[in-house]
Amino acid sequence: MAKNSNLLTAEGLDRSKIQIRSSVASNNWQRFVVGILTICSLVSIATTIGIVTILLLESSKFFGTHQVELLGQEQEVDVNVGEFITSSQWNLDAITGDKVEYGIRGLVIGTLKITVVAMFVALPLGLITAVYLSEYASQRKRAIIKPVLEILAGIPTVVLGFFALKFITPYVLPLFGEFKSTNSASAGIAVGILCIPLVTSLAEDALRAVPKSLREGAYGLGSTRLEVTWKVVVPAALSGIISAFLLALSRAVGETMVVALAAGTSVNSSLDIRESAQTMTGSIVHTIQSENISPGDLSYYSMYVVAMTLFLITFGITLIGQIIRLRYREIYQ
Amino acid sequence: MKKHSANQKREGRRKLFNTSFSVISLLVASLAIVVLVMLISSIFVTGGGALSFSFLTHDYVETQDDPAAAGSGVKQAVIGTTILCLICGAVALPIGIGTAIFLEEFKPRKKIFRFFHSFIQLNINNLAGVPSVVYGMLGLTAFVYMFSVFGRVEVDKPAKIEAGISYSYQVKTLANTWVTLPCTDKTVQKLIPTELPPGTIAMDQDGNEFELRVLAAGAARPTDPVEKQRTIKSNALISQISAKKPYYFRLPFGKSVLAAALTLALVILPIVIIAAQEAIRAVPGSLREAAFGMGTTRWQMIRETVLPSATPGIMTGAILSMSRAIGEAAPILVIMGAIKADAYTNLMEKTTTMPVLIYGMASHSNNGYEPLAAAAIIILLVVLLLINSFAVFFRYRAEKKYKLA
Numbered sequence A: 001m002a003k004n005s006n007l008l009t010a011e012g013l014d015r016s017k018i019q020i021r022s023s024v025a026s027n028n029w030q031r032f033v034v035g036i037l038t039i040c041s042l043v044s045i046a047t048t049i050g051i052v053t054i055l056l057l058e059s060s061k062f063f064g065t066h067q068v069e070l071l072g073q074e075q076e077v078d079v080n081v082g083e084f085i086t087s088s089q090w091n092l093d094a095i096t097g098d099k100v101e102y103g104i105r106g107l108v109i110g111t112l113k114i115t116v117v118a119m120f121v122a123l124p125l126g127l128i129t130a131v132y133l134s135e136y137a138s139q140r141k142r143a144i145i146k147p148v149l150e151i152l153a154g155i156p157t158v159v160l161g162f163f164a165l166k167f168i169t170p171y172v173l174p175l176f177g178e179f180k181s182t183n184s185a186s187a188g189i190a191v192g193i194l195c196i197p198l199v200t201s202l203a204e205d206a207l208r209a210v211p212k213s214l215r216e217g218a219y220g221l222g223s224t225r226l227e228v229t230w231k232v233v234v235p236a237a238l239s240g241i242i243s244a245f246l247l248a249l250s251r252a253v254g255e256t257m258v259v260a261l262a263a264g265t266s267v268n269s270s271l272d273i274r275e276s277a278q279t280m281t282g283s284i285v286h287t288i289q290s291e292n293i294s295p296g297d298l299s300y301y302s303m304y305v306v307a308m309t310l311f312l313i314t315f316g317i318t319l320i321g322q323i324i325r326l327r328y329r330e331i332y333q
Numbered sequence B: 001m002k003k004h005s006a007n008q009k010r011e012g013r014r015k016l017f018n019t020s021f022s023v024i025s026l027l028v029a030s031l032a033i034v035v036l037v038m039l040i041s042s043i044f045v046t047g048g049g050a051l052s053f054s055f056l057t058h059d060y061v062e063t064q065d066d067p068a069a070a071g072s073g074v075k076q077a078v079i080g081t082t083i084l085c086l087i088c089g090a091v092a093l094p095i096g097i098g099t100a101i102f103l104e105e106f107k108p109r110k111k112i113f114r115f116f117h118s119f120i121q122l123n124i125n126n127l128a129g130v131p132s133v134v135y136g137m138l139g140l141t142a143f144v145y146m147f148s149v150f151g152r153v154e155v156d157k158p159a160k161i162e163a164g165i166s167y168s169y170q171v172k173t174l175a176n177t178w179v180t181l182p183c184t185d186k187t188v189q190k191l192i193p194t195e196l197p198p199g200t201i202a203m204d205q206d207g208n209e210f211e212l213r214v215l216a217a218g219a220a221r222p223t224d225p226v227e228k229q230r231t232i233k234s235n236a237l238i239s240q241i242s243a244k245k246p247y248y249f250r251l252p253f254g255k256s257v258l259a260a261a262l263t264l265a266l267v268i269l270p271i272v273i274i275a276a277q278e279a280i281r282a283v284p285g286s287l288r289e290a291a292f293g294m295g296t297t298r299w300q301m302i303r304e305t306v307l308p309s310a311t312p313g314i315m316t317g318a319i320l321s322m323s324r325a326i327g328e329a330a331p332i333l334v335i336m337g338a339i340k341a342d343a344y345t346n347l348m349e350k351t352t353t354m355p356v357l358i359y360g361m362a363s364h365s366n367n368g369y370e371p372l373a374a375a376a377i378i379i380l381l382v383v384l385l386l387i388n389s390f391a392v393f394f395r396y397r398a399e400k401k402y403k404l405a
Helices: A002-007 A023-060 A081-086 A105-136 A139-154 A157-176 A184-208 A212-220 A225-236 A238-254 A257-262 A280-290 A298-327 B002-050 B053-057 B075-105 B111-127 B132-144 B225-229 B257-281 B285-293 B298-327 B330-336 B354-362 B369-401
Strands: A064-070 A073-079 B161-172 B178-182 B201-204 B209-211 B213-215 B231-233 B238-251
Touching (some): A023 A298, A023 B111, A023 B132, A023 B257, A105 A139, A105 A184, A139 B298, A157 A184, A157 A257, A157 B002, A157 B298, A184 A238, A238 B132, A257 A280, A257 B354, A280 A298, A280 B132, A280 B330, A298 B132, B053 B075, B053 B369, B075 B354, B111 B257, B132 B330, B257 B298, B285 B298, B298 B369, B354 B369
Antiparallel strands (some): A064 A073, B161 B178, B161 B238
């Protein structure tokens, strides 16, 4: 340590400069530090408890009787769970309409549509890139592609949203047909692009964890590199690859800024990717900026109901991913 | 003979598949480079022309004409992002690093505490997968409205608990000058001139105090100019004004910088923890044993050996999580709304940030904002690139300094 460097003098160790603390004081100090560190770690527990309780409490207030202004008249609206699950119409901007509609199905279908497009982009490309980096690439090519993927992973999602809205939609999609100015295809492609680095890095870790002896065994039997890769290495790393896929899936479901910019705001249950769509995350952003909402409004609570649905879906996916990773992980010596 | 040629055919096909896949996989892997080049070049083509030094130093201007000609810039957003991320880092980094030390170095032996430990670990892994917009909802209830415990937040109305703010009333005199009246009850928004107690002391703009007179309805107006400056009409509007100090503080936080920074801190907390854990885990066990052998307590060992050698890794993780915080838009959008022009005044007010401004400009009905959004993206990307290369450089230098066997 730098502060102790002048302890050694010509006469030997200068003992007057050494500070000795009693072990009782040290132990008490340690207890104090451990207390503080425990409080730090409780913050993350409190966050989880906070998310779950707040979402439960506030979204339970969504269901019940609300005073809503319809066509300029105060009316009572009975919001029930059945219609929330089965109906596909979503319209809480009650001043313009003659009735309030609150079916989550349209939002779920919108989310699903964009997620499917994103997965069609991210999973094959991400997996093949991971296979390439782990099995084929030379050191030099790896040193180029890895940093590029890291830069891609660090790009803010709002930038990718801008890219989808102002580049993919006007310049790329017209090559494939007629798309609306806001559509789920461009949003899905952009979400897929931001998932590629995630899939690649996790899948590559899983592939690299497969021991060399397995590959060498397969080569010894006369396999080509392609056969070694797809018949030996990928199956051996399958649990890691699937959990990478699931993580990308939950990331795509929860992605907000890209869909808020590029997917549009119309809630519909059409499966056409050329149409615009609204996702669950998009509806939260749309609600919070559409009017001056305050606690107690129907649309205020609607954000929590949507967030609750979103949280349940992503939490479920993350949980399944962790179970798969822990249970089906092959441990090699 | 026939069998042999079939085998050869199969052999050839296998080799063909093998070589073609190695070409395909190279092409697919290079796709990442193509996408990145396309992204950056399309943004530079759109926004390069709008980029200038004055773009950085000018405020955002809302206009239906050409915003570039109106001199619209990103000054407020740059300041807002800086302040927001500083607070966010000041909250998230100590808590995150503390949690990582607790999880890695204080592993308990008792079964119940071990369970608690692994529960925290599982919980952090799950939190890392929660969409950031859900954190926004958490922040909206917990920080903005504070569960409505301290009453509701209303625009332009005083909060129940606040500090660093002074209220007064303002009214126009007959001479069209403004005078201020002291405020005793902050919940009263307006005063009625005829109900003012006689002998009310007012103050003019120069700081002179005098007795305010109310002109009765139908009475003749005074002719003396000094008297005119000290008299108000009986139907004059006396409205409340407030002066906020830089340290203005209130409960609940409302839609404010502080609420957004705390929410953002929760968003990046799992990232900080996981990065710091990895850095601490990389410290070799022999160092710990050497320290214990000298009779240190566990905390002394951590402070003197683990933390110094884990610092480069921890700092790299911290910098990378801060760059995530800089680019994050969704939770801030939920807390403060899609605002574009609000400059930072104090912790309890809204301010715009770079990602939120980019979102606002990209979704603006006026297409003239498109180049400006691209120019703002260029600034954001350059800042992120600088921060990330600083992290890499820092790790490189620190690794040389604390070279471990």
